[in-house]
Amino acid sequence: MGYIEEAKAFDELLEFNDLSTPAVALWYALLNRFNRSGWQKDITVSISTLQAKTKLSPAGVKRARNQLKQAGVIDFTPRKGNLSTIYHFVSLVATREPQTEPHAEPQADPQPEPQADLQADPHGERNNKTRLDKTRLDNGKENIKKKSTRSKQFVKPTREEVRAYCIERGNDIDPDKFYDYYESNGWMVGKSKMKDWKAAVRTWERNSKQWNLFSAPAKKSNAVDLTKKMLEKYGGVKDADDY
Incomplete structure (x- = not known):
């Protein structure tokens, strides 16, 4: 290293x-x-x-x-x-180095093996159904995990994070004005609690281009x-x- x-x-x-x-x-x-x-x-x-x-x-x-x-x-x-x-x-x-290993495994382990099991096992059809049920169960758990990730509670950013994101975007938003505005209203968008503050920054970007609002000099970087x-x-x- x-x-x-x-x-x-x-x-x-x-x-x-x-x-x-x-x-x-x-x-x-x-x-x-x-x-x-x-x-x-x-x-x-x-x-x-x-x-x-x-x-x-x-x-x-x-x-x-x-x-x-x-x-x-x-x-x-x-x-x-x-x-x-x-x-x-x-x-x-x-x-990063071990990432090439998974590509070699499928070549050393050909797929005809499950077919041989079905031929040798008189209950092969039942075993195959069990595998399918297990796959569906695993997929269901994965979907639940994704939904729980999407439904994470909103965490308001720090002033430094807003500034950094505006610099990264290279926009003309005044990050302090953005932060103070939502800090004063409890991070609400209309009558709803904010879900994504970065999306709110991008909305201010679009509005500033249309009405020349919220402008402040910003240096583009990422x-x-x-x-x-x-x-x-x-x-x-x-x-x-x-x-």
């Missing part, structure tokens, strides 16, 4: 995963700490240290690391009191661009410390 290899693997992952700009900045801050530790599996890093490296608030650091954990690119164990959180290294290079800038900045430096 190495700094450059892990950063390149993360850059490829960003092409298929919608990670926020604060989450990307936090990942690089943690990668640098693991690099400086000699790639130890577990390290302790305080919230204040991560704040200094990412310029995020304590709540912003916690939200960003939760997003990274859900994406499977880091893991961590909080500790009580004033003890620093333990972060566990997750190598993206190592998790998480993938930030990743490439990080690579250019730290690519040749093993122990880069500042972001």
